[in-house]
Every structure is written in structure tokens, then in C-alpha cells.
Amino acid sequence: MMGFVHVAVAVLSFLSVGQSAPVNNCESLTKLIEIQRDQLLGKWMIVAESTNIPASNKLTKVFVESSWVKITASNESGVLDVFQSQKMFGSCFTISTTMKLENGTLFMEKPAKASEVLLKTSCPDCLVVSMNYSIGGNTFGGLQLLSRRNQVTAAEMDEFNKQVECKGLRPPTILDPEKGICPDDSPSQETETESTDLSDAMMDLDPAVFDQFQRMISTEGGMNELIKLISSGLAAMKEN
Template structure:
């Protein structure tokens, strides 16, 4: 049961997280801050990226992040198709590494994923020279959630770069961003570590049917649903500590 819930949680927190609602920034500054950029080819997207911060409209995901997520990275490599990218996600939770491999396609400056869930993203203008500010649309169950992620080729960005991202979040009327802590360390990128257990969720996630994601959506949006989920997570954490 715990492993099944881990699959649900991975969907909710590997891509997105939530804090309290922020106030809108002035329209004049927002016009440039949330301007999508044109993506000409996949070459500049390839390589390793560290998740710095993110904000989404998924209920209570910030609390889930604080409970279980230490850090997250992604490695993007060229796929056989010229308009596609292989994406290797690695997320550190509970002293373990959870990984997921997906494929993104690029069309009209929009990056899309079909499996294990539907999502799309466009990149916004950013003054950070080695960052990506990705505006995400994610489908879970019958709902569509939105969010903004900041990724960098560095493990930590400057205060000014983080402030710019926070203003972008405000301009999009999203909750204030959750910030990941690089001091908690990172998972191995692709190889199994003798010291860290690696759990690959790719096959499990791809085999999940739409009814599972619909069930997750009902849980996170139902009255008392998040409390029940937090209780299950807490019980699972206690079981992990005992083992």
C-alpha cells in the first residue's frame, strides 16, 4: 500500500509544489516577465538541470514537498527523433533515489509529455543566463493544473535571480514558490549507488491507468482527503524508520 501511495506522491511533487497565494505584480513589469520565448531546436535544452523552485495550483503540494522531497534533478538527452528529448528525472526522498524516464516532444516552441501523464510547457523570458523558467500545464484525472518551475545548470542561483522568478510567479497569479534546498544533497544521475537505494518508477507509472490518476485527483481535492493522505505518508515514514 505504501509503495502505491509513493507512486501517487511522485506524480504530485516531482513536477509541482504549492505555497500560499501571492499578490499580483504591476502589469507593466509582468508584460516582459511572462513573455514566452521561441525554442529553435532541442540542443540548448540538453544536459543536466537542477530544480531550484516551483509553484503550482495543486492543493497542499507544498506541504508534501516539505515532508518528503529533498532535491530533484533532470538530465535531458537527444532522442532518435529530431523533435524529441529523453528526460531522466531523479528525486531524493527518504534517503532513497526515485527515478522516472519520460520523452518530451517539441512543436511550436511547446514541450509536451504524453506518458505517464499529459503535460505541456513553454519557456518564459529570464535574466538568469543558465536557467529555464518553465510554465507548466499538467493533467491529473479530469483537471488541469498550472505551475512555474525554475531550473538551473547550477545547484543554487543568486538572490536576484530567485527574486525575478518570484515576480514571474506573482504575475501569473500562482502561489508563492517553494524553494528546494541544495544542501540536502542529490541523487545519483543514472547509476545505482552502493550507498543509496534507487527505485525506478518508470514501468510502474506507465502501467497506471487513468482511473488511478482520477483517484489521486479526487483525494487531493476532497474535503479531508489531504489529511488522510498526510496520515498515510506519516505512517509510511514511521514504517521506513523501523526498517
């Protein structure tokens, strides 16, 4: 049971949100910008995200309180080390992955094939990441808003909402750093909060698990079952 919960949380972390007036300037809102390696480096708060993965937004809204990533340059040319930490039910979970920057696009091979590009944004310290993932033989897309700050302005969020709409995605899930942020991985930082590293669980993940996960979140009954399993598992982890 606990092994399944770790895998489910790992997959959720990896994937890891109303109608408005039609947007008429989608061409400018979805314009790509060239990725410069140095602009990616450092720590970023994940402010909001939306995907077309069935039920992903609802799962993120139910479980994920806050999340951040730290990107550093690897010793290997063109390779970036990505460390992600997120808080769920008062517990912290981390995943370490690598991505390669080639011809203005970020690529990932494990735990699943993915590509990412950047969209233009008027936010001076933000990244708007357009993602494509191959999961269980299907391709899914999404947008993610990252910022150096814990929160962005209403105007900056409105712009991101319009970009989401232009991409035909569901209204984004907005994460809430006021609920607490997992500590930095710096060894000099003293904290009583323990983090569970899910990197090995993700890297050794059988592709069939992605298929199973996808089937579960593709139906209302399956999604509710998954929510119950993860909720009970996380509660048991906190008791122990």
C-alpha cells in the first residue's frame, strides 16, 4: 500500500489547477521566446499550472499546497539539473531529474519523454513554460507559471489565464504558498521538516504504471478511488 502511495505521489508530483471572455490576441500571448540557459538557473516558485491531463488539475488542487524548483547547470554541456520540492498534506516530497537544452527547447527522457518551451510574458521575473508529455502512449500538454516571487500581481495572473485559454486548457490551479513552503535543500538550513525523496521511485517506474494512473484519472470513479488511496496513505505516513 505504502509503495503504491509513493508511486502515486511521485506521478502526481511529476504531472504536478470559469469561463472568461474570448481572447483575441492569442498570437502575441503564445509567442515563443528563445531559451537562454542562464535565465533558467536558480530557484522558482510554481505559482499556477494547467494541463489537459484528465483530472490532473483537480488532483493538484486537492493535494498540492505549494511547490518550487531549483535549476542548476550540470557538468555535462547543455544539461540542467532540476530539483523539485512540493508540500502535500503538510509533508514534503522531492524529485531530482535532468533536462537537456537543445535548439531552444528543453528535453527530458526520464521518467517520461517531455519537451518544454517558453512563452513570452510581461512579468519581469517569471517563466511561462509550455509543456508536452508522452504518458502511456498518449501526448498531453500544459502551461506552468513560475516566478522568483511567492505570488504574482493580479495583472500578471490575468495574462497567464489568457495564455491558458489561448492554449485551450482548463482554468489553472493556483498554488498557495501561504500554506507553507518546503525548506530549501541547503545543508546549512536547519529545519524539523523531513522530506521524502521520490527520485528513485520515478526513475525506476515501470511505464505500465503511467498507463494504470491514466486509466484511474480518466473516470470519475477511478479518480475518487485514487484520491482516497493517496489521502489515506499520506495520513498513515504522518502518523508514523
